[in-house]
Amino acid sequence: MSLSGKASIVGVGASSFARQPEKSVLQLAGDALKGALADAQLERGAIDGLIVQIGSPRGADYDTVAQAFGLSPKFCSQTWSHGRFTASVLTQAAMVVTSGMATRVACLMAMKNSDIGRMGEANNPFFYEQFREGGGPHAEEGHLGMTSPVAGAAMAFDLYCRRYKKDRELLAAIPLTFRRHARMTSDAVARDELTEAMYREARPIIEPLRLYDCSLVGDGAVCMIVTKRELATPAQRPVTILGAQGLQAGRDTFIFAPRGLGMWQQSEQRLTLKQARAQDVYGMAGMAPEQMDVLGLYDSFSPLPIYALEDFGFCEAGEGLDYVQDDRLALGGKQPANTAGGQLSQAQVNGWGQVRELVTQLRGEAGTRQVANARSAMWASIGGDALILGGAGA
Amino acid sequence: MSDDLQPIINDLNAPFWAGAREGKLVLPYCVATQRPFWPPSPMSPWAEHAAIGWREAPARGVVRAMGVYRRVFLKAFEPLAPYAIALVELAENVRLHAHVADAHGANAPKVGDAVRLHFRVLIESGQPVLCAERVRG
Numbered sequence: 361m362s363l364s365g366k367a368s369i370v371g372v373g374a375s376s377f378a379r380q381p382e383k384s385v386l387q388l389a390g391d392a393l394k395g396a397l398a399d400a401q402l403e404r405g406a407i408d409g410l411i412v413q414i415g416s417p418r419g420a421d422y423d424t425v426a427q428a429f430g431l432s433p434k435f436c437s438q439t440w441s442h443g444r445f446t447a448s449v450l451t452q453a454a455m456v457v458t459s460g461m462a463t464r465v466a467c468l469m470a471m472k473n474s475d476i477g478r479m480g481e482a483n484n485p486f487f488y489e490q491f492r493e494g495g496g497p498h499a500e501e502g503h504l505g506m507t508s509p510v511a512g513a514a515m516a517f518d519l520y521c522r523r524y525k526k527d528r529e530l531l532a533a534i535p536l537t538f539r540r541h542a543r544m545t546s547d548a549v550a551r552d553e554l555t556e557a558m559y560r561e562a563r564p565i566i567e568p569l570r571l572y573d574c575s576l577v578g579d580g581a582v583c584m585i586v587t588k589r590e591l592a593t594p595a596q597r598p599v600t601i602l603g604a605q606g607l608q609a610g611r612d613t614f615i616f617a618p619r620g621l622g623m624w625q626q627s628e629q630r631l632t633l634k635q636a637r638a639q640d641v642y643g644m645a646g647m648a649p650e651q652m653d654v655l656g657l658y659d660s661f662s663p664l665p666i667y668a669l670e671d672f673g674f675c676e677a678g679e680g681l682d683y684v685q686d687d688r689l690a691l692g693g694k695q696p697a698n699t700a701g702g703q704l705s706q707a708q709v710n711g712w713g714q715v716r717e718l719v720t721q722l723r724g725e726a727g728t729r730q731v732a733n734a735r736s737a738m739w740a741s742i743g744g745d746a747l748i749l750g751g752a753g754a
Numbered sequence: 755m756s757d758d759l760q761p762i763i764n765d766l767n768a769p770f771w772a773g774a775r776e777g778k779l780v781l782p783y784c785v786a787t788q789r790p791f792w793p794p795s796p797m798s799p800w801a802e803h804a805a806i807g808w809r810e811a812p813a814r815g816v817v818r819a820m821g822v823y824r825r826v827f828l829k830a831f832e833p834l835a836p837y838a839i840a841l842v843e844l845a846e847n848v849r850l851h852a853h854v855a856d857a858h859g860a861n862a863p864k865v866g867d868a869v870r871l872h873f874r875v876l877i878e879s880g881q882p883v884l885c886a887e888r889v890r891g
Binding site: 478480481482491492493494495499501502503504505506507508510511512514515516518519522563564565566567568569611623624625626 | 759818834848876
């Protein structure tokens with residue numbers, strides 16, 4: 361049985377994304393949950409499933425969340441404590457409501473970083489991951505001095521630019537475009553003008569990546585409520601999951617690289633355009649890349665959207681940096697993406713900000729950012745995590 | 755745990771670190787396909803039911819990519835900045851991360867350069883770890 365068209369997002373809520381070191385992460389989570397319940401016109405007793413994307417140590421685990429908010433879910437789940445599992449969580453919720461294991465699932469991403477050190481530093485709870493056997497989650501090898509997720513992202517981008525003989529300055533299109541979108545977004549964290557000169561002159565973090573290539577890790581929470589499509593009411597302005605696929609793994613995957621072109625000994629066998637256009641998410645939805653009116657792309661670092669566009673068949677492998685020039689991803693461009701600013705400028709909330717924006721776009725509620733006649737939207741993350749969403753009439 | 759910024763050494767990876775102390779690059783390989791691989795695993799990435807062995811590999815390779823640390827995240831490594839981490843490809847298609855000292859110096863390897871891998875102690879009371887230097891001439 362296909363999952364396509366069976367489940368809908370019926371409520372969305374978010375906290376403020378400003379740095380709030382004095383707050384509890386439960387306050388952020390509460391703001392998002394209350395917002396999602398109000399948006400769905402539901403009371404908390406209606407929630408009988410809970411999936412938490414990011415738990416302790418930066419967030420609250422599923423049991424703490426249920427206890428704090430007086431929820432009594434009969435289905436709970438939780439994914440790992442870093443990013444990416446956005447589509448996986450929403451897909452699991454869709455499977456749960458479709459199979460009848462629960463009726464309404466609250467999907468929650470809540471985390472707080474402003475009271476801990478930066479990732480890579482000693483006073484961060486993920487310090488020890490960098491020394492684990494086989495390398496850290498972002499290929500860190502702390503004993504070499506290879507700490508922080510930025511390192512793997514920088515090295516993979518260097519490998520990409522060498523392989524395709526591309527000028528790294530082409531990358532400016534990504535942070536500049538998303539910043540322009542954030543300037544139109546009231547809850548975006550980074551709303552100051554960002555010029556190409558500022559981008560080029562910003563301090564390097566780990567070359568070839570610079571300050572504005574890195575998302576600003578902060579505080580925030582987003583909650584979405586998923587139910588069976590037939591239970592959704594028109595007042596809930598449901599957005600339906602038409603296609604989904606999970607995260608892929610293996611020796612040819614790396615968290616910050618296109619398939620085949622990551623750290624350690626990957627094959628350098630990239631997906632062909634035909635293979636990329638045959639990713640499962642398209643098959644489930646019965647749709648193709650050019651049918652997507654608006655995109656959400658995982659962008660904890662600015663090269664990542666380039667790779668997602670290639671691995672999901674918007675362009676050939678190696679053509680992504682050229683593809684995003686001439687404002688293609690900008691509002692008013694041919695393929696608007698991250699229209700609220702993405703992780704680079706709106707907020708680093710693991711991509712939940714982008715999926716929330718896609719829901720807003722498909723409901724026609726994006727105000728000055730609205731993409732005209734947005735009917736189909738896609739969330740795409742390198743590594744596979746992807747969704748195709750449809751608005752009313754989908 | 756690694757409060758002393760040291761790698762975790764256990765039965766799975768001990769031959770690598772024993773080799774490092776002797777200045778030798780020792781890698782796991784799949785006995786069936788004769789292919790070395792990294793990181794260590796108790797199963798061959800390629801062949802079913804294949805035994806895993808360890809053998810010395812030629813400590814030479816080519817730099818495929820680099821990241822240069824302009825911001826240092828751990829105090830112990832501050833005196834070494836700007837250093838780089840290189841992705842070094844060995845002849846047998848294994849790629850390893852290696853520390854590159856003085857990344858902006860005239861003698862530092864660049865992407866595409868042939869390098870020699872060696873083991874060096876980087877921080878006080880540390881293990882010898884993998885470093886890369888340019889092959890001259």
